[in-house]
Amino acid sequence: MKDAILRTLRFLGLGFLEPVVRLAAGEDSKKNTIEILKKIVAPIASILLFLGVWYTGSKSLFNTEANYTIEKARKEQGQVEADKVKACIESGDLSCQPNTLPSPSQVWASYKLLLKDHNTITADKKAFKLRTAALNEKRVAQGKEPIVYTGRPSFVDQIKTSIKTVFAGFLLALLIATPIGIIIGLSETLRTSFNWLIQILKPVSPVVWLLLVFMIVKTMTKDATGDTSFIISFISVGLCSMWATLVNTAMGVSSVDKDYINVAKVLKLGALQKIFKVILPASLPLIFTGLRITLSVAWMVLIAIELLAQSPGLGSFVWEEFQNGANDSNSKIIVAMFVIGFIGFLLDRIMLTIQKFISFDKNEGI
Amino acid sequence: MGFLVKNGALETKKMETKAILQEKFPSKEVLLDLQNLKKVYPTPNGDYVVLEDLNLQVKKEEFITIIGHSGCGKTTMLSMIAGLNEISDGKISVLGSSIKGPGPDRGVIFQSPSLMPWMTALENVMLGVNQVFPHGTKKEREDICRYYLSKVGLEGAFDKRASELSQGMQQRVGIARAFAIKPKVLLLDEPFGMLDSLTRGELQDVLIEIWNKEKITAVMITHDVDEAIFLSDRVVMMTSGPRAKIGDILPIEFQRPRSRKAVLAHEDYYAYRKHLIDFLEH
Structure with missing residues (x-):
């Protein structure tokens, strides 16, 4: 029972809860208490420290901004007005709060x-x-x-749209980059002849990809009535993020252990058998590392692309809030920042779990 | 004791090994034939000749071992026979027809077990059997694999992943994989070199037991003089490179099947051993 729980926790990446389970099971209480201090209490303390620094920092920025506003009122409109502003700020009235962190x-x-x-x-x-x-x-x-309902989308709707876009882009990257990576990895001639293209396209900025995709999709969807902004943003996300998978797959396939290749040669395996039974399983760890990078890059560029492509999602949410400039806009942007970070972290965890599950080398990846 | 020495006079045999061997096995045909084999690696400072004028005939059902100093070209020669390394000049033929690239008529047991770690022991053996017996049913092919895996002492480990097996057990799977495809020639490239001496002894017994049943012509590289004497019919000694060739051939006259104890106790054992060590230290 205990072992099963521990295994599940470790599999889910929640290994830090291990000492709690062990303590509850009545194992070595001193050692496990120290472990709890190290693995659970210390991280919680770091979160509190982070909140403390944030609180102090925002407080001091708030005061600076408030003092500036009051001083400005005094200089331009006199003491009476300045007192009014000060009273307004102290009362907590939303209409006159300083705009800062x-x-x-x-x-x-x-x-x-x-x-x-x-x-x-x-x-x-x-x-x-x-x-x-x-x-x-x-x-x-x-x-x-x-x-159909055409009202304003809520914040959660925006998150859903973003996740949908990132998965569409990731899927596109997967479908393009893995087969090409495998083909390029198998043939040294192809590898050397297309290397320049990959090396040049890899560092191109997401913004440029977006514009390129825009040029093409705009013309191709002239007659279509569907949602072109979604198409543009997911294709751009896919094109920006596929390079890690492409390069890693090609490297993984081309660097398969020579012993395995020799075995395949001696047994005279056919081309397809050689690829599917030997080369692909052997390069799976590297392919997955590439896919993990691709997914995190996809999530990162997604925000920028949504922001520019005016397609709905977290990126445009952030941009609209910034343009909006309302009193709570800044704090909404920070909420979005945490949500973006948290979802990115979650996506990486999911990929890691899948990788652990299908890869033959159980120690691969952290 | 289960064996005799047919001819005690070791000294006379050393003189004209080839002639005597042809007399000794008049009926047995040459299965593996290396003629004037040459291997050249081009380097920036001119060609490096690893092997030159190498001639060796291996008879059917013969077990020969090759010893020589590290880097003399033993592995190069073996991988040329396996078809994994190109022949610069000369000819290698199996039953009269020259080899073209690698193929399942020449089974190889590599120095590292070279199993696919993501497959089970059974699947690893199946990989080869599927190639050689494509017309059998799946059940028949699995039975072949199970038979050979049991022969190497892995009854309980059919469905274990190769990555979960110890080095010694992995090499057992390697032996089963090589025998299961029923090759004409078995090539062994220091198969026990990476094992500890206890496991090595065990695996030598496993190998010779299965070989006694199958009698597949075998060429094995080793560094271990005792291993060579225990396993082989002839020990081929190679000169140091560059331009390595065959320096001497020592027939081992112990009758088969051999037991390790009896071989070690035999009066000729130390003469054989001295002969090999003298050559290596020369």
Whole structure:
């Protein structure tokens, strides 16, 4: 039982909970208490330290900004006005708060606000669906387009869109880069002849990829009515992020242990058998390392691309909030920052777990 | 004792080894024939000749070992027979027809076990058997693999992944894989070189036991003089490179099947041993 729990925890990357399980099972209490201090208490302390630094920093920025505003009011409009501004800031009235780095509590408040907003919009959507259900049925029967909800997307909707885009892009990268990587890895001639292209295209900025994709997709989808911004952003994400997989796959395939190749030669395995039974399994660890890098790069460039392509998602959320300049905009941006970081971390964990699961070398990757 | 020495006079045989051997096995045909074999590696400072004028005939059902100093070209020669290394000049033929590249008529047991770590022991052996017996049913092919894996003492480990097996057990799978494809020639490149001496002894017994049943013509490289005497019918000594060739051939006259104890106790054992060591220290 205990061992099963430990194995599951380790598999999920939650190995740091191990001493808690061991302590609960009544094992060596002194050693496990020290382990808990090291693996759980110390990280929690680091989180508190981080929050403390953030709080102090935002407080001091807030004061600087507030003093500046008050001084400015005094110089330009006199003491009476300055006192008014000061009183306004101290009262906590949203209309006159200084615009600077928000404190942790403000960010938390914004997070809750965004969730509430999401619930309102979801309820609204549901109500809309109920209202239009009968009408839509009729419209479909008449061969007309059904009416769809066109309200503002909530924060959670934006997250979903972003994840959808990143997966579409990742899938595209996977489908393009792995087969090409394998083919290039197998043939030294191809490798040397296409190396220049890969080396030149690899460092190209996401912005340029976006523009390139835009040029092509814009023309190709002239007659289409669908969502071109989604197409543009996921293709750009795929093109930006596929290089790590391409290079790693080619390297993995070309550097398969010579012993395995010799065995395949001596047994006279056919080309397909050689590729699928020997070369691919042998290069899987490297291919997966490439895919992991690809997914994290995809997530990273996604935000920038959404921001530029005006396609919905976390990137455009951040940009709109910045342009909006409302009182809680800054704290919403910070919420988005944490959500982006957390999802990126989660995606990497998922890839690591899959990699552990299918790779023959169980020690590969950290 | 289960064996005799047919001819005690060792000294006379050393003189004209080839002639005597032809007399001794008049009926047995030459299975593996190396003629004027040459291997040249081009280097920036001109060609480096590893092997030159190398001639060797191996008879059917004969077990020969090759000893020589490190770097003399033994492995080069073996990989040329396996077809993994190009022949610069001369000819290698198996049953009269020259070899073209590698093929399952020449099974190889490599120095490192070279198993696919992501496959089970059975799948590793199956990889070769599938190639050689493509027309058998899956059950028949699996039975062949199970038979050979049992022969090397791996009854309980059919479905273990190769990466979970110890080095010695992996090399057992390597032996089973090589025998299971029923090659005409078995090539062994220092197969026990990476094992500790205890495991090495065990594996020599495993190898010779399965070989006694199958009698597949074998060429084995070794550094171990005792291993060479225990296993082989003839020990081929190679001169040091460059331009290595065959320096001497020593027939080992112990009758088969051999037991290690009896071989070690035999009066000729030390004469054979001295002959080989004298050559190597020369």
